[in-house]
Amino acid sequence: MSEEKKTSLQTEDFSAWYIDTIQKADLMDYAPVRGCIVFKPDGYELWEHIQAGLDRRFKATGHRNAYFPMLIPESFMQKEKEHIEGFNPELPWVTEAGGEKLEERLALRPTSETMIGHMYSKWIQSYRDLPMLLNQWANVFRWEKRTLPFLRTSEFLWQEGHTAHATQEEAEAETLQMLDIYADFAENDMAMPVVKGKKTPSERFAGAVDTYSIEGMMKDGKALQAGTSHYLGQNFSKGFDITFLDRDNTHKHVYTTSWGVSTRMIGALVMVHGDDKGLALPPKLAPTQVIMIPIGPPKLREKVMERFEPLRESLANAGIRVRADLREETPGWKFNEWEMRGVPIRLELGPRDVEANQCVLVRRDTGEKTPASLENIVARVKMLLDEIQINMYKKAHAFLQANCHLGVESMGDLQRHIASSESCGALAGWVLAGWCGDDECEAKVKAETKFTTRNIPFEAPVHKTTCIACCKPAKHTVWLARAY
Amino acid sequence: MSEEKKTSLQTEDFSAWYIDTIQKADLMDYAPVRGCIVFKPDGYELWEHIQAGLDRRFKATGHRNAYFPMLIPESFMQKEKEHIEGFNPELPWVTEAGGEKLEERLALRPTSETMIGHMYSKWIQSYRDLPMLLNQWANVFRWEKRTLPFLRTSEFLWQEGHTAHATQEEAEAETLQMLDIYADFAENDMAMPVVKGKKTPSERFAGAVDTYSIEGMMKDGKALQAGTSHYLGQNFSKGFDITFLDRDNTHKHVYTTSWGVSTRMIGALVMVHGDDKGLALPPKLAPTQVIMIPIGPPKLREKVMERFEPLRESLANAGIRVRADLREETPGWKFNEWEMRGVPIRLELGPRDVEANQCVLVRRDTGEKTPASLENIVARVKMLLDEIQINMYKKAHAFLQANCHLGVESMGDLQRHIASSESCGALAGWVLAGWCGDDECEAKVKAETKFTTRNIPFEAPVHKTTCIACCKPAKHTVWLARAY
Numbered sequence: 001m002s003e004e005k006k007t008s009l010q011t012e013d014f015s016a017w018y019i020d021t022i023q024k025a026d027l028m029d030y031a032p033v034r035g036c037i038v039f040k041p042d043g044y045e046l047w048e049h050i051q052a053g054l055d056r057r058f059k060a061t062g063h064r065n066a067y068f069p070m071l072i073p074e075s076f077m078q079k080e081k082e083h084i085e086g087f088n089p090e091l092p093w094v095t096e097a098g099g100e101k102l103e104e105r106l107a108l109r110p111t112s113e114t115m116i117g118h119m120y121s122k123w124i125q126s127y128r129d130l131p132m133l134l135n136q137w138a139n140v141f142r143w144e145k146r147t148l149p150f151l152r153t154s155e156f157l158w159q160e161g162h163t164a165h166a167t168q169e170e171a172e173a174e175t176l177q178m179l180d181i182y183a184d185f186a187e188n189d190m191a192m193p194v195v196k197g198k199k200t201p202s203e204r205f206a207g208a209v210d211t212y213s214i215e216g217m218m219k220d221g222k223a224l225q226a227g228t229s230h231y232l233g234q235n236f237s238k239g240f241d242i243t244f245l246d247r248d249n250t251h252k253h254v255y256t257t258s259w260g261v262s263t264r265m266i267g268a269l270v271m272v273h274g275d276d277k278g279l280a281l282p283p284k285l286a287p288t289q290v291i292m293i294p295i296g297p298p299k300l301r302e303k304v305m306e307r308f309e310p311l312r313e314s315l316a317n318a319g320i321r322v323r324a325d326l327r328e329e330t331p332g333w334k335f336n337e338w339e340m341r342g343v344p345i346r347l348e349l350g351p352r353d354v355e356a357n358q359c360v361l362v363r364r365d366t367g368e369k370t371p372a373s374l375e376n377i378v379a380r381v382k383m384l385l386d387e388i389q390i391n392m393y394k395k396a397h398a399f400l401q402a403n404c405h406l407g408v409e410s411m412g413d414l415q416r417h418i419a420s421s422e423s424c425g426a427l428a429g430w431v432l433a434g435w436c437g438d439d440e441c442e443a444k445v446k447a448e449t450k451f452t453t454r455n456i457p458f459e460a461p462v463h464k465t466t467c468i469a470c471c472k473p474a475k476h477t478v479w480l481a482r483a484y
Numbered sequence: 485m486s487e488e489k490k491t492s493l494q495t496e497d498f499s500a501w502y503i504d505t506i507q508k509a510d511l512m513d514y515a516p517v518r519g520c521i522v523f524k525p526d527g528y529e530l531w532e533h534i535q536a537g538l539d540r541r542f543k544a545t546g547h548r549n550a551y552f553p554m555l556i557p558e559s560f561m562q563k564e565k566e567h568i569e570g571f572n573p574e575l576p577w578v579t580e581a582g583g584e585k586l587e588e589r590l591a592l593r594p595t596s597e598t599m600i601g602h603m604y605s606k607w608i609q610s611y612r613d614l615p616m617l618l619n620q621w622a623n624v625f626r627w628e629k630r631t632l633p634f635l636r637t638s639e640f641l642w643q644e645g646h647t648a649h650a651t652q653e654e655a656e657a658e659t660l661q662m663l664d665i666y667a668d669f670a671e672n673d674m675a676m677p678v679v680k681g682k683k684t685p686s687e688r689f690a691g692a693v694d695t696y697s698i699e700g701m702m703k704d705g706k707a708l709q710a711g712t713s714h715y716l717g718q719n720f721s722k723g724f725d726i727t728f729l730d731r732d733n734t735h736k737h738v739y740t741t742s743w744g745v746s747t748r749m750i751g752a753l754v755m756v757h758g759d760d761k762g763l764a765l766p767p768k769l770a771p772t773q774v775i776m777i778p779i780g781p782p783k784l785r786e787k788v789m790e791r792f793e794p795l796r797e798s799l800a801n802a803g804i805r806v807r808a809d810l811r812e813e814t815p816g817w818k819f820n821e822w823e824m825r826g827v828p829i830r831l832e833l834g835p836r837d838v839e840a841n842q843c844v845l846v847r848r849d850t851g852e853k854t855p856a857s858l859e860n861i862v863a864r865v866k867m868l869l870d871e872i873q874i875n876m877y878k879k880a881h882a883f884l885q886a887n888c889h890l891g892v893e894s895m896g897d898l899q900r901h902i903a904s905s906e907s908c909g910a911l912a913g914w915v916l917a918g919w920c921g922d923d924e925c926e927a928k929v930k931a932e933t934k935f936t937t938r939n940i941p942f943e944a945p946v947h948k949t950t951c952i953a954c955c956k957p958a959k960h961t962v963w964l965a966r967a968y
Contacts, residue, residue, distance in 0.1 A: 033557065069515045069639055076516075092555075096589075105580075108578065119513065138623075
């Protein structure tokens with residue numbers, strides 16, 4: 001009921017467009033607690049579909065869900081040195097409870113390696129107890145300075161997988177398997193192409209031996225780290241003394257992994273597919289896949305409704321998430337409304353359609369408008385949803401390709417590239433670069449250009465031979481980009 | 485891997501039996517935070533099935549899920565007087581975050597009326613915005629003095645529905661609808677008969693006008709409040725100024741409800757159906773519905789396995805939650821193990837069965853063992869699961885009936901009833917009593933017998949005419965029982 005406000009254009013002010021869009025599309029609202037948001041029903045339902053898609057994949061690979069306490073004793077956080085250094089500045093602390101001051105402060109979990117490490121040390125005794133493959137769906141807290149709805153909030157929702165293995169090889173294979181699952185989910189369900197790769201040491205998870213990520217490209221050309229998978233080696237098993245009696249009758253420390261995806265996926269969906277009309281949601285995750293709108297003059301409405309309701313039912317019975325908009329607003333108003341909410345298919349039914357035994361289907365992704373016989377409408381709609389899903393992926397993939405720059409060899413090149421994209425209103429996108437492996441070179445690029453190392457891709461389109469910063473021989477080829 | 489310890493007998497020490505059983509069946513473990521537990525995979529999977537059964541019912545009645553921040557500013561908690569009085573003693577407080585002392589303390593939510601009330605006051609402007617029907621799945625905190633796994637823990641998981649309506653009638657109807665949904669879920673999915681009724685004022689939710697509950701009977705005869713639905717009137721809408729412009733063009737306060745069910749349902753499942761062999765889980769909620777165990781001598785194993793694996797697949801493909809136990813332990817050891825874990829059906833397959841094209845099905849609820857042709861085994865297993873579900877409800881219902889005492893008229897009667905049940909090792913169960921409506925009479929019964937008023941049932945088997953405590957005319961007929 002707030003006043004109509006002109007929405008910012010995506011191409012003019014991407015940040016303003018993002019904030020306008022998620023609010024107009026009713027995905028979230030700001031909460032009266034610093035850096036927190038409310039996930040409104042359409043935002044939360046996106047998360048429910050994301051959860052379902054991931055949970056199915058986790059279970060199919062032998063993982064089970066569990067739930068661990070949210071409050072973590074301060075002494076636990078201290079047990080892995082890098083871990084506490086990384087997370088300490090962002091922790092909220094419970095210091096009083098039940099009317100008394102606590103003897104030990106309790107952190108609101110920023111992640112659960114420590115709590116789960118403690119429990120694993122109780123549960124794991126023998127090689128027979130391995131591998132231990134658990135996942136948790138939970139809220140977590142990171143009191144960050146700058147927040148942005150869905151992308152960086154004081155409280156957010158996520159899943160965190162935690163596994164323990166008898167050997168390094170098995171733990172490393174698990175780490176990569178979960179990265180593959182994330183990429184498969186992003187590409188097939190979110191229609192978001194991603195680049196898989198290894199993080200550089202400076203971007204590693206606090207306490208990990210290796211961190212891997214999937215990175216997606218948003219429509220402003222910036223990168224978004226959409227999921228991470230960590231090989232933790234024996235760092236946590238040594239900190240928490242998680243040992244097992246192996247087949248050879250010796251006690252050994254287990255090798256652990258952790259991997260997580262969060263509600264920032266909702267932000268990614270908005271930024272990968274949205275446009276000036278609003279959201280555009282991939283069919284597999286859209287809360288409403290088909291919006292049905294009756295058209296034509298009110299006096300002919302009854303005739304239309306005779307077909308309308310059975311049609312809605314047959315679509316719903318086929319498992320399609322369909323919704324009818326029977327409000328009194330004009331069809332034009334409704335078209336805008338549901339385009340803005342990103343519904344993949346609009347189905348219009350008017351008196352002439354009824355006579356011709358057809359309806360009109362309008363695609364959100366292309367705007368294409370085609371009549372469709374009511375005869376085999378369920379199959380037609382299902383096919384169209386599949387088509388849209390694939391087309392959205394293709395569009396996003398073409399966008400990614402178009403904004404990946406392979407010809408940048410030096411800092412001068414990079415600065416010229418950035419300057420020229422800025423001057424002609426083009427996106428700076430991602431830049432493939434050689435890197436000698438030195439932290440200082442990485443820091444220099446960041447300081448001078450705000451481009452950070454996204455990851456060392458498993459499959460680089462070109463292998464770079466010299467470091468972009470120091471011109472010495474490159475050890476790695478990396479993706480550089482501004483990032484969320 | 486902990487040493488085998490003799491499990492306590494249910495009839496000898498119910499509390500010890502409960503704790504033994506939930507640990508041996510691997511549902512939970514104690515956590516290193518006061519009053520908190522870890523939900524292990526089998527415990528958490530029970531919760532996942534409970535969630536699915538409830539969520540489906542909530543959505544079918546027009547509710548949608550959302551997610552609100554967990555941290556609640558102290559000033560919010562103060563806005564409804566009774567609410568803060570009720571919850572204040574149990575709150576944990578965040579006082580520091582991000583390295584700084586907070587200006588205002590933040591409570592870990594014990595329930596979200598206040599946070600959601602605040603948001604509703606922003607979102608609700610017109611009668612067109614009503615009814616607002618939201619639900620949240622979340623963790624909540626109540627720092628209680630005495631804790632008991634699943635039944636009363638410092639942190640627990642639950643759902644909390646929060647709705648806002650234009651009229652009192654509509655809000656009251658919603659309150660009762662949700663109570664019916666809880667009862668339907670308890671009886672059909674949990675196989676737990678419940679008594680629906682209204683709570684007495686002393687047992688009301690802090691801030692409610694009316695609280696309704698479903699109460700189940702545990703196998704020690706005690707009552708467990710398994711779900712509550714609150715009609716909140718305008719208490720919270722006045723505290724949080726939630727008003728709307730009605731059709732008559734005047735501003736009015738909305739009427740709100742809230743309703744919740746928690747992970748204590750897991751405890752209820754254990755206590756309603758378990759026995760000295762361990763858990764007994766109703767098929768609709770059991771993580772494993774059918775456990776398959778190959779039998780016969782190892783040298784004939786190969787022949788058995790040829791049929792075993794296709795059989796498992798055909799059951800799994802039919803949507804049955806089936807698991808095969810191929811470990812090296814003896815069949816007898818496995819039988820005990822899976823009985824203890826409460827799996828509804830054990831399927832045995834040995835060499836003679838294979839020759840006869842049959843298997844043996846053993847029911848957890850009755851112990852009955854019958855051969856079944858492999859010809860139509862999927863249909864047979866499905867039918868048997870339904871039969872077990874119904875039989876478990878019938879058994880629990882008969883138990884409830886047998887332990888409801890209708891003939892108690894006075895305090896003397898009640899004390900004699902309690903003394904005589906104790907002396908002969910019988911259960912005191914529930915007692916139907918007349919009540920004058922006076923808080924003092926209710927308090928007297930509680931002080932002298934530890935029997936508390938469970939609820940004023942909608943359908944009392946008998947209507948009592950005199951108050952059990954003061955012998956004056958009864959205003960209500962109530963269920964009295966010791967309770968969790």
